Amino acid sequence: MTTDLPAPPPDPTPGRRACAEFGRAARLSRRRFLGAAASAVAMTTVFGSVVRETAFAASSGGNVMVVLSMRGGLDGLGLVVPHGDAGYYAARPRIGVPVGALLEKDAMFGLHPSLAALAPLFASGRLAAVHAAGLPVPNRSHFEAMELIEDADPTSSERRGWVNRMSGLSAPDHAVVHLTSTIEPTLVTGPAPALAVKRLDDVRVVGADGDPAWSARRLDQLRTVWGSAEGPLADAGRSVLRTIDTVGPVAQRTYQPTAGVTYPSDWPAVELSTALRDTARLIKADIGTEVVNIDYGSWDMHAGYGTTEWGSMQAMNRGFADALAAFLADLAPVADRVTVVTISEFGRRVDENGSGGLDHGWGNVMLVAGGGVKGGRYYGSWPGLAPAGSTQGTELAVTTDFRDVLGEIATKRLGASIATAFPGHSYNPLGVIAT
């Protein structure tokens, strides 16, 4: 047989443009319709007809929460360094960051020098840090700790993430978007729909992005196959049918960041950078995306942590800071709508191990940046680090429950309720977000 086969006729652009314009013109009514349709499907297949939930919002021009999930256990003490605590330098003779190198210092804390790109944001009050935050009870398993912070509902054994609970069953698929992989992390997992995609450009259906007549036949065929399908892929198939109408047009438009903004394209910034750029596209397209999660890391530095000159920590810090600074600059026209928060499953030990790294610990830092943030200061109650050599206290204790930080953004920025997002939690906000 032959090796070379003729490809189908090339894609004429008119079809694509027509599709995009239709998407724009029909957006509001379609979203309402799709929301209702999604709700009906979920309720009949998952809950019968008893459960009724409302999305926390679904309108254009709304606020957006961007969660940066720092995977692997971020060393918060290496992001926001407690230079005022002698225990820090005693525990880290080789890898401690010298006080002279720190940025935006107060009496206790300062930013790692590789976060230089974020220093102006801190100085101008758009970036805040909450230290000694985390799980109320330590858990040093990556996988269990991630479940605990992302499921975040001790009142139920149902595996459902806090973002999923906030979103509600009637939200459109793209109200919640996970970027960097096609696998949903726990925080977005559950009965409410979400879109998990590695890159925004991946939202396209082969055979349906060219000639309009053939594209229509292709979509009819997919509707026939997946519209009434059963089995483990049925919901995903129906999600394709909806997503291609809503997010597809955004993915097909070329994107130009705000003038003067360049996203870093080198390792280790590039993955985060790409995901943040896609996030900016989604937000500016204003199709109703409300929460975006991005995975970044590994921060699991059991070895090779390094100093300010070399090693994993300074490299990851720099990648993170450069990408986030570019994103916030790119958002300029809509920056006030967008609040970014970082979270990690646990912090690392205070004391360095024999391999020049840090094993699993407990308390951590959370950074909050962007819209509504009362920045330029370090929040939280500092529990103090025990002196080196003590068998107790080789990890940072937690004085701020992570839900108090996430909860402020969820309630004040997105209008969610604490009871929905974090059931059973006694909410005690720090005032990081302006009301």
Add this chain to the structure above:
Amino acid sequence: MKVRRYRRTAVPTRAELHMMNRFSAGFSTATWKQMQRAGSPAAWFEQQLRPGGIRESAKAKAVLDWYPRLADSPERKWANHTSGKKKLWTYPRDMENLSILRRVHTRRQVREVMVDFWANHLHVSSGNDWASVARWHYEETLRKHALGRFTDLLAAATLHPAMLIYLDNYRTTRDNPNENHGRELLELHTVGTGTGFTEQMVKDSATILSGWTVDAQATWQRLYDPGRHTTGRVSVLGFTDPNAAADGRDLTHRYLDFLARHPATARTIARRLAVRFVDDEPGEPLIAHLADTYLANDTSIAAVLRALVQRPEFKRAFRTKVRTPVEDLVATLRVLRVAARPPGGDEQAFANTIGWSHGGAALYSWPRPDGAPETNDAYAGASRLMASFQSHWGLAGGWWPKKAVRYRAPKSFFPKDTIRADLLVDHLCRVLHGSVATPTLLAAALEATDLSPGEKVTRSGPVGSWLGVRLIGALLDTPEHMTR
């Protein structure tokens, strides 16, 4: 819509298809013939549990030679890395491409399925470049023990240079053991957190492993360095030892054997096998039965698998598991009978690029030590489906990769020169899915191609070429093809 049958194209029985879906890389005429010759799915499975007795296919043997650098010693790989001749991060890609081709062509299907299973359970991520010097030999080690005893597998994997590097044990120092490996050994590889092991037990687990290291940046062989072994009494879940000697090797082996035979490990293995091969939420009776079988048979993996395929839960679970993107690609290559040719040194050859075409995460690349998920939800999202659709059409159309490969044009899938459209659809379902057309599939196929059921189509017409790509693509973008 009434479905007309094209009965001249035979299909496997449901039991045969189910066995192929779960314990091979998917339906193929070669595997189906192998099963028919064996006499039954059960007899085929029994043969497969002794892979040494199965004559390997010529193609499966040939593809091993297409990646000659994989078999280099770790020392050579390191030298080539430092000289820039071949970088360490290229080996996992070679391994992925080879694995894909091997899964397509091997006659020892169950063993390759189990190599993938163990590579996930005892995961060494390709994100760790140094571990990549030993990753090929690590996989060969998993293959050697894939159907043997778990206690042997656990010892071989735990103390393999690739694992010692990946989980940092090679860097551990005396009196300050690195806890990474000690923890994941308990949490992921054996007993699991349900046992309630304590932080002190994690430290003791790391203490037992301390001393095992790797001759890094030199021979990359495993070494035992008593100078790095932390001594002092250890106690983990009832395993206790004074640990007074500087040489902890014997202690390590006793500890690993203890863990392998722990009832909680039996349940970890039983559950993971059940999730992979039966259902995402396997019932307690199934897990208990498999765990009992494991303990009663000296941790024999083959014994557990034999018990699993006899269970009614297994037999009922037809097409209830989602194929991962890689599994989907391999199944597609099998039914489309795509024939890779030797790549020579061509970077763009099919055999060197096919791993890029499935749209999912690269094999071995899962970034955390828990291994890629085995559950449906991880592979059941909209964008994953769209990526697999792209892959299906690319292979059906022979669009990419184009070099050193033979694709079959749609016309070669015609059973005769002229045929009714609805009969062609039924024939294609039989060839692509291993099962007959349903009214839904027929309706969808006709929509995709703008054909009517009774319309005659010809091999030399558009359905034999570009329109046939849309037809085959439509039939691959279905639950029938994308589940197992």
